[in-house]
Amino acid sequence: MKKTSVFFFALIMMGLGGRLNAQQLILDFESGNENIELANCWAFGALAYISNAALTPNLALNGGWAGRTKPLTNLNQNACWIKTPWILPYSGNITFIARLTAVNGTLRGIRLSYISYNPNSSNSSKENTPVEFYSWNWPSINLGLYTITAPMPAAIANSGQPYKILVSFVGTGGNSRALVDDMVFPGQYWSDPSSNCLAQSVIADADGDGVGDQDDEYPTDPFRAFNNYYPSSNGFATLAFEDNWPNKGDYDFNDVVVDYQLNRVTNSQNQLVEVLGTFVLKASGASYKNGFGFQLNGIPSDKVIGVSGTNLGSTTYISLMSNGLEAAQSAANVIVFDNFTDIMQHPGIGTGINTDPTHPFVPYQTLNVTLTFMNDGTPAVGGPVLLNELPISSFNFYIIVNQDRGREVHLADYVPTNLANPAYFNSGQDDTQPGQGKYYKTSNNLPWAISLLEGFDYPIEKVGIDKAYLHFVEWASSNGELYPNWSENDEGYRDNTKIYYPPSAK
Ligand SMILES: [Ca+2]
Numbered sequence: 001m002k003k004t005s006v007f008f009f010a011l012i013m014m015g016l017g018g019r020l021n022a023q024q025l026i027l028d029f030e031s032g033n034e035n036i037e038l039a040n041c042w043a044f045g046a047l048a049y050i051s052n053a054a055l056t057p058n059l060a061l062n063g064g065w066a067g068r069t070k071p072l073t074n075l076n077q078n079a080c081w082i083k084t085p086w087i088l089p090y091s092g093n094i095t096f097i098a099r100l101t102a103v104n105g106t107l108r109g110i111r112l113s114y115i116s117y118n119p120n121s122s123n124s125s126k127e128n129t130p131v132e133f134y135s136w137n138w139p140s141i142n143l144g145l146y147t148i149t150a151p152m153p154a155a156i157a158n159s160g161q162p163y164k165i166l167v168s169f170v171g172t173g174g175n176s177r178a179l180v181d182d183m184v185f186p187g188q189y190w191s192d193p194s195s196n197c198l199a200q201s202v203i204a205d206a207d208g209d210g211v212g213d214q215d216d217e218y219p220t221d222p223f224r225a226f227n228n229y230y231p232s233s234n235g236f237a238t239l240a241f242e243d244n245w246p247n248k249g250d251y252d253f254n255d256v257v258v259d260y261q262l263n264r265v266t267n268s269q270n271q272l273v274e275v276l277g278t279f280v281l282k283a284s285g286a287s288y289k290n291g292f293g294f295q296l297n298g299i300p301s302d303k304v305i306g307v308s309g310t311n312l313g314s315t316t317y318i319s320l321m322s323n324g325l326e327a328a329q330s331a332a333n334v335i336v337f338d339n340f341t342d343i344m345q346h347p348g349i350g351t352g353i354n355t356d357p358t359h360p361f362v363p364y365q366t367l368n369v370t371l372t373f374m375n376d377g378t379p380a381v382g383g384p385v386l387l388n389e390l391p392i393s394s395f396n397f398y399i400i401v402n403q404d405r406g407r408e409v410h411l412a413d414y415v416p417t418n419l420a421n422p423a424y425f426n427s428g429q430d431d432t433q434p435g436q437g438k439y440y441k442t443s444n445n446l447p448w449a450i451s452l453l454e455g456f457d458y459p460i461e462k463v464g465i466d467k468a469y470l471h472f473v474e475w476a477s478s479n480g481e482l483y484p485n486w487s488e489n490d491e492g493y494r495d496n497t498k499i500y501y502p503p504s505a506k
Pocket residue numbers: 205206207208209210211212213216218219
């Protein structure tokens with residue numbers, strides 16, 4: 001076994017053209033056996049390996065072996081030739097050395113052509129017709145050693161597409177042959193010896209970011225590759241808050257209702273480029289002026305370049321840093337809006353917006369918020385953030401009640417920010433117990449905020465959620481084990497007379 005492995009390793013290393021490095025293919029004939037090169041997709045027409053020992057001493061080229069054509073008796077480029085394997089050509093010079101075997105003949109020359117790959121060809125080699133790009137003739141019929149230098153054509157260099165290079169030897173008159181050695185081709189080996197020497201598959205990648213066009217959701221943008229939507233590319237989740245915290249109050253969960261969709265845009269290295277947050281303001285059954293935002297748990301503020309699209313009207317209770325994040329916070333905090341009623345106007349009757357079916361419906365308003373993590377490939381001063389460092393669970397949403405910055409209301413068991421006022425904890429019905437990881441829950445584990453994946457038909461004004469949703473308390477107090485579908489419209493789950501349905505849903 002071991003011997004076989006070593007043999008195949010040697011075969012591969014030598015067979016890819018005698019020697020191989022990442023930048024070029026080399027054919028120096030030193031294997032002494034053309035079958036080795038043939039097995040690795042080189043091809044030869046009327047040309048054989050010949051050892052220096054078999055040549056008269058003044059004809060020897062470099063090393064122990066060279067290639068020798070048959071007598072060059074016509075101008076047909078398909079008579080005597082060498083053809084490379086499929087390569088991805090790089091820019092640079094094709095070089096080799098050559099000399100004639102005798103001083104006879106009228107004309108001797110070398111022609112170089114490239115052959116493009118056609119995977120759909122009926123021809124088993126999948127080769128298109130050769131295109132000549134270089135022609136050189138011996139200046140006179142002599143035995144001198146010539147170095148041939150031909151630039152890789154710009155049309156194929158660095159194209160990322162597979163080509164072969166065809167080197168043809170031509171002549172008229174006489175019977176001298178050509179000797180050739182030390183051939184160098186700039187490019188990357190791209191044949192597949194295990195598949196009839198066809199080209200390896202090529203994945204089109206127009207922007208060169210390493211993500212193929214088929215998978216790249218930004219195929220012409222090298223700095224972006226993927227969208228990562230929550231809850232889906234065309235879906236919204238819903239946040240609903242009760243603003244009487246730390247008291248249960250009317251517990252109607254309609255004091256701030258916001259639909260949201262997040263898109264964490266990443267590049268080919270799974271680094272966050274930006275977070276696009278779409279927030280649809282739907283209802284605020286509140287007399288308070290409530291704000292809304294979120295903390296990125298575990299993400300320091302210096303990892304964010306900037307924030308745009310927020311609505312921070314005229315109030316002054318929020319202080320921002322130059323990057324648009326809230327000041328005096330150790331983790332990144334985005335205040336999306338500081339006063340709901342600046343954005344959706346109260347209809348002029350009753351206490352709330354879109355929570356009383358007898359009052360006028362106020363059209364929803366949408367805020368598109370962008371958090372920028374990288375600008376044209378450059379991260380913020382704090383360095384890049386990987387997608388898995390910002391799971392959806394690290395979005396820590398909260399409201400700020402009535403412009404009292406310290407009075408934050410978060411989802412159950414989400415931590416307060418640095419600016420929360422600890423005096424509120426364990427007052428009213430709040431039973432926050434940091435030592436147990438318990439936050440924003442009553443002693444009975446009831447929350448003050450919920451996030452629902454598939455939307456939420458919230459209660460009408462001042463009707464407790466437990467009266468509208470008949471299994472809410474069992475669900476919440478069991479930490480979600482009982483009635484996981486409590487919010488669905490199943491028989492016996494809701495009292496529809498206590499739920500607000502917007503006019504379009506009626
Ligand atoms: Ca790409």
